[in-house]
Amino acid sequence: MQYLPPLAVEALHGFIVAFIVLNVIIGMVTYVTLLERKFAARMQSRIGPYRVGPHGLLQPIADAVKLMMKEDVVPRQADRSVYNLAPIVFLVPCMLIFATLPFAPGLGIADLNIGILFFLAVSAMEIVGLFMGGWGSNNKYALLSAMRAVNQIISYDLPFIFVALVPVLFAGSLRLSDIAAAQSSLWYVAWFPFGTLAFFFYIVATLAAENRVPFDILEAESELVAGFRVEYSGMKFALIQLGEYAHMIGTSFLGALLFLGAWDGPWADTSPWWGALWFLLKAMFVFLLVTWIRWSFVRIRADQILAISWKLLLPASLLLLMATALQVVWRSANG
Amino acid sequence: MARRLGDSFWGDLYDLVRAVGRAMKVTLVNLIRRPVTVHYPDTVRPYPDRYRGLLALTYDKETGEENCIGCRLCEYICPPQVIKVEMLKAEKRNYAKTFTLELYACEFCELCVQVCPTDAIIMMKSFDMSTSDRRELLLDKDRLHQIGLKFEPSWATGNLLRDMQTPPKAPRPEAESKAGAEAGKAPAGKAGGGAE
Numbered sequence: 177m178q179y180l181p182p183l184a185v186e187a188l189h190g191f192i193v194a195f196i197v198l199n200v201i202i203g204m205v206t207y208v209t210l211l212e213r214k215f216a217a218r219m220q221s222r223i224g225p226y227r228v229g230p231h232g233l234l235q236p237i238a239d240a241v242k243l244m245m246k247e248d249v250v251p252r253q254a255d256r257s258v259y260n261l262a263p264i265v266f267l268v269p270c271m272l273i274f275a276t277l278p279f280a281p282g283l284g285i286a287d288l289n290i291g292i293l294f295f296l297a298v299s300a301m302e303i304v305g306l307f308m309g310g311w312g313s314n315n316k317y318a319l320l321s322a323m324r325a326v327n328q329i330i331s332y333d334l335p336f337i338f339v340a341l342v343p344v345l346f347a348g349s350l351r352l353s354d355i356a357a358a359q360s361s362l363w364y365v366a367w368f369p370f371g372t373l374a375f376f377f378y379i380v381a382t383l384a385a386e387n388r389v390p391f392d393i394l395e396a397e398s399e400l401v402a403g404f405r406v407e408y409s410g411m412k413f414a415l416i417q418l419g420e421y422a423h424m425i426g427t428s429f430l431g432a433l434l435f436l437g438a439w440d441g442p443w444a445d446t447s448p449w450w451g452a453l454w455f456l457l458k459a460m461f462v463f464l465l466v467t468w469i470r471w472s473f474v475r476i477r478a479d480q481i482l483a484i485s486w487k488l489l490l491p492a493s494l495l496l497l498m499a500t501a502l503q504v505v506w507r508s509a510n511g
Numbered sequence: 512m513a514r515r516l517g518d519s520f521w522g523d524l525y526d527l528v529r530a531v532g533r534a535m536k537v538t539l540v541n542l543i544r545r546p547v548t549v550h551y552p553d554t555v556r557p558y559p560d561r562y563r564g565l566l567a568l569t570y571d572k573e574t575g576e577e578n579c580i581g582c583r584l585c586e587y588i589c590p591p592q593v594i595k596v597e598m599l600k601a602e603k604r605n606y607a608k609t610f611t612l613e614l615y616a617c618e619f620c621e622l623c624v625q626v627c628p629t630d631a632i633i634m635m636k637s638f639d640m641s642t643s644d645r646r647e648l649l650l651d652k653d654r655l656h657q658i659g660l661k662f663e664p665s666w667a668t669g670n671l672l673r674d675m676q677t678p679p680k681a682p683r684p685e686a687e688s689k690a691g692a693e694a695g696k697a698p699a700g701k702a703g704g705g706a707e
Contacts, residue, residue, distance in 0.1 A: 219538040221547040472538040473531075 194285050197274055205421040206236035211460070212467050219471045243417075246410035251314055254407065258312030263408065263415035266305025270419035272298045273426040278353040279455055280439050280448035291352035292344060295430060296337050299385070302423060303329045309416065310404035321403035324478060325387070325394040331485040332384035332391070338493040339381060342374035343434040345500045356438030363437035370500045375435040377493050382431060382466055384485070386424045389470040393478050424463065432458035558636035560666040563619045565635045566612055567659030568652060577652070578631035581607040585623035585632055591616050594623060612655060614640060614648040627669035635662035 180188070210225060210232065217224025225232030250259060275298075276291035278284035288294055303326055310322020344350055346367065347358035364371040384391040387403075395403030405416045432438060436458040439451030476484070516523060549556055558564070569578045581598030582605070593616045599608035623632050635658060642648060650658070 215542070218542045218546060221541050221544070223546045223548055223550065226550065468535065468538060468542075472534045 190285060194275070197279075197285055198271060201271065201274055201422055201425065202418065204425060205418055206240060208421055208425060208463065209239070209417075210236045211464075215464060215467055216471050219468070240414065243414040244411060246413075248410040248412065249407075251407050253314045255312040255314060258308050259407075260312075260412075262305050262309035262312055263412045263419070264305070265308055266302055267415045267419040267422070269298045269301040269305070270422040270426065273423070274429075276352055277426070277429055277433070278356065278438075280451035281353065281357070283448050283452060284353070287351060287353050290350045292340060292350050292355070292430075292434075295352070295426075296333075296340060299423060299426065300329075300333050302419065305419070306404055309408065313404070313407035315407050317400045318404045318406050321394045321400045321406075325404060327478070328384060328387075328391060328394060328481055328485075331482055332381050332489070335377060335485060335489040335493040336381035336385055338490075338497050339374050339377040340430070340434060341497055342370060342500050345497070345504050346371070348504075352433060356433050356440070359437040360440050363435065363440065365435040370496060370503060371435065373496055374493075374500070375431070377489060377496065378431055378435065379462075379465060379469070380489060381493075382427050382462075383469060384481070386420070386427060386466070388424075388466060390473045390476050391481050392475055393481060424466070425459065428463040428466070429455070429459040431462040436462070558663075558665075562636045562665050563621050563634050563667075564637045564665065565640055565658050565662060566614070566617065566623070566650070566655065567633055567635050567662070567664070568610065568655040569631055569633055569659055569664075570656060577606060577656075578629045579607040579610060580605045580629055580631070581610075582628060584626040584628065588622045588626050590620060590622065591618050593617050607652065610652045610655065612650040614650050615645055621667065624667055624669055625672050630668040630670055633659070633668055634665045635659070636665050637662040 213235075214224040214232070225235040228234040228238045250256065273295050275285045276288050276294045278287055278291075306325050306329075307322045310318040310320075310325070313319070343355050343364045346364055347355040349355060349358070365375045366372070383389075387394055394400070395405075400406070405413060408416060432455060438458070439448075439455045441450065441454030444451040444454055516526075570576065571578060579596075581596055583596045583598065586592075586594045586596045593613040595609070595611045597608040597610075599606040619634075621634060624634055627633075632655075639662075640648065
């Protein structure tokens, strides 16, 4: 490596790590769908996917192959450029959120000193692709869904960000690895009441940001068929699906990092792989918690969703943030 | 007495948390217990004894003769009129020249089984009747025979059902002896159809 300039080495290193992470995430997304389907099936006293491979283990691959072989239909009246671009615009931010996540001490693509800001900013950008898809499809359902999505996601991004800032206040750093390292003594979810409440709010805001069931008006199956992606088929549909699940996994990882101590666990200091395993398990725990909530409740009306966000969650999370700030200041003043 | 929604913030919050907890408990219990569904083609749930499924014609085990005497009672009673029978007159007993059953319109009411004097038509413990061609559901005598061999019969036959549905016979010795004398002529008359 001596014959390469240091910047090129860094770029090459980043590229290779990003390539690996991207593929791991894509593989994880496919298997997380299986996990969710199995989990959901058991919650409804069903068995779930079982036929393809032992216990349905090859089901995600069969799904992917099926989606690739599907005909790619473009509606005649669609705004072609917007329509074709939307899945990519949707997918890219959903994948970019993994750029700053440290999966274990020193195991990540880029450990920015503003990692959490990057995460929050990029994850809010998926709404652009979502609205492009809804608008470009030239379908009333898709457009309605996209409008609802903008309404809802912007409403819930504010409490989401405020709540995500609570651990930042605790740790005193915007760098994700610092936040994770600061929890080696006590996870932030156990910092009663602020950390616990923040975790609870985080789960609620995550549900809304991921369009999961109590807040899934934008793809309400009974009214809007499949929401903004109703006109998509084949690989474009697969890209949107991939983006949604990647976003879900990303927010699950962030939740595990902010509140559940990230890679903290037994033998975590012996090897980064143990840390990565604990982190993965915690992220899956958050994911399953969200899935559990999803399969337990019915959809809330659009006005109720907005009321919950603006009248309850936003003031509550603001108050929580202020109280946390006061507590942190008081703590540092009193040693 | 009962608190109404909006009366008190903490009361509402308590109700909400309790409702959330109950909903999530239901799904958690479901998650832990065994699924109620089975892998259908591999494992078949035991059918109830009185299952009303596919229809079949029975044939005598020893002689191989059909039990149907072509009396057309089933054709008359069938509410959606899916059964068509033609009688073939013979010396000893009658036969069904043709027996067709349009299974695609059958409503599985079991009335044909209930009226059959010779237990010739019965129902099987099976709902395995899916097909890619509707014409395969137009059952003739051969197909009805095959169905009878392929699946397990349900408990119910005409005579068993009528025995079960008859009110308990009052001890009337003279009526019984009369009925016994008449029963000699009919092959298997309605057991106590008109007891008075």
